[in-house]
Amino acid sequence: MNTTCTPKEALQKLEHFCAYQERCHAEVVSKLYSLKMTSDESDNIVVQLIEGNFLNETRFACSFARGKHRIKHWGKIRIVNELKAKHISSTNITLALKEIDPEEYETTFNQLAERCWNSVQEKNILKKRKKFCDYMLRRGYESNFVYEKVTFLEKAEND
Structure with a gap:
């Protein structure tokens, strides 16, 4: 990434980032870190993304589970481990596994x-x-x- 950007510019970039494909909180925080945002700015932007429905951990987990099973043919154990590695809550992991018929x-x-x-x-x-x-x-x-x-x-x- 280039040098720092304003929180408003960062919010716009993250809206596009999240609109392109479902993201988990960890990916968004990592992206904000690469944009050199302070932790207060990052927290504020994450809250705005959640309120704008750009960021939804449950939706991410369900989409991730469906996609990895259908496209990559992963089993439930691998899906659970990958979701845990992305710091997804056990409640959301349980909901995600219900997405697999x-x-x-x-x-x-x-x-x-x-x-x-x-x-x-x-x-x-x-x-x-x-x-x-x-x-x-x-x-x-x-x-x-x-x-x-x-x-x-x-x-x-x-x-």
Whole structure:
């Protein structure tokens, strides 16, 4: 960023920043810091953004959860961890997870699992299992789902 700007200019920049895509408070505060705003000015601008409905943590969390699941095929555990890293409250995290339809979640999980299992080029079944499980767990899917699925896929492959 260039040198400092006035609080009014900063507010306009942040309105555009928040209008472009949903933002969490931490992202906005970080942006204000890069604009060299004092903490009082930052607090004031954040309050104005909330009052103007440019900044809404609940809306951000719900949008984040929907998007990361639908586009990146992340599981709930990864979504929760990423939201916690952005300092989102547990109440908003709970609301965000309700945005993911259970049937859609299961369908996405199954499609991703099948694709992953079929793409692992490994002759040793133990290594294949490990690669599959590591991938699915990294994606943020629940371990009980992953282990049930790997057993099912292995059995189906051997039949």
